[in-house]
Amino acid sequence: MGRLKAKSQEFSETTVVEKPDYNCHKCKDEGGYMVRKKAGETTLVRDNDQLVERILKFDSDEWQQCECAKLRQLNRLIKSSAITEEFQKMSFKNFSTDGVHPKVTEMKSKANQYYAAFDQIKGYRQNSIMLIGQPGCGKTHLLTAISNYLIHTRQVPVLYFPYKDGMNNLAANNFERKNEIMDRMKEIDVLFIDDLFKPIGGKVDVKPWQAESIFEVVNYRYLNNRPLLVSSELSLDDMLYIDEALTSRLFEMAQDFTVTIPKDMKVNYRLRKVFEK
Known part of the structure; x- marks a missing residue:
């Protein structure tokens, strides 16, 4: 019994856990990621269906679209053209x-x-x-x-x-x-x-x-x-x-x-x- 337990422990210690295979390692295929912005920096906000610049009053986390998402959109446009x-x-x-x-x-x-x-x-x-x-x-x-x-x-x-x-x-x-x-x-x-x-x-x-x-x-x-x-x-x-x-x-x-x-x-x-x- 002790021998089996040792064998099991040895196997678990040597088992390699594979990392997820992402197409984009930057955003992990989420299409974007969170970015920390400091107070005083500018950000884009939607106002009456238009994007306008605003100065942040406080530090905040913002979602940023990844380049891979833009590339996928471009490929879709090319294909549909x-x-x-x-x-x-x-x-x-x-x-x-x-x-x-x-x-x-x-x-x-x-x-x-x-x-x-x-x-x-x-x-x-x-x-x-x-x-x-x-x-x-x-x-x-x-x-x-x-x-x-x-x-x-x-x-x-x-x-x-x-x-x-x-x-x-x-x-x-x-x-x-x-x-x-x-x-x-x-x-x-x-x-x-x-x-x-x-x-x-x-x-x-x-x-x-x-x-x-x-x-x-x-x-x-x-x-x-x-x-x-x-x-x-x-x-x-x-x-x-x-x-x-x-x-x-x-x-x-x-x-x-x-x-x-x-x-x-x-x-x-x-x-x-x-x-x-």
Whole structure:
């Protein structure tokens, strides 16, 4: 009996108690931790739905959000944006304007101006940007760069909607998810519509239900001052011919940030090697 007791005691003394396996050891997966603040330090308090600074009169413990929680939120925003991994690499820095058409340089400058002004204009009617005209000149790159910066630096929810594939999505399974998809397009903070009314085989063929669906989304965002990022290969005249009510709303929303690239295959970045010969 004594031998068994000694054996048991020996086992318990050598047993290693494993530490909990946390993803974040700083907050132990709680999303935050308590921080001691001294009297005289400033703190943020909510007043009428706004965060304002206050000076502490007494020492107090405050909950502080951990960086891991911010990172999880950012990852959720990236995933919900529907922006592919390849598109997530697009930025203003890797958009070259060496030897390009002056309008392309203007387009990059306008995209930069829009991003810089976003916080000031987002709640007004003129809060959108539209880059239209010649394909292959970088319209999608610049609007994707804006989207990436809004998500990463300001945690703004963005939804990427490629027109052609998006319309196929709406029509899939006999339109059973149409309302769900369109509601998300209406309510998201920023909607990026890429290649609006994209021509197929050089021909513009917009079905009535497609124009009606886009108009419903755009009109809702127009009435509720929700920003849009729009690219299209078509000119304003082409878009007005397809749907004047829709296009006039888009132009009003983006009138301060609209750039039209003239149709010229030499401006097509993807064909640059053809014209270098």
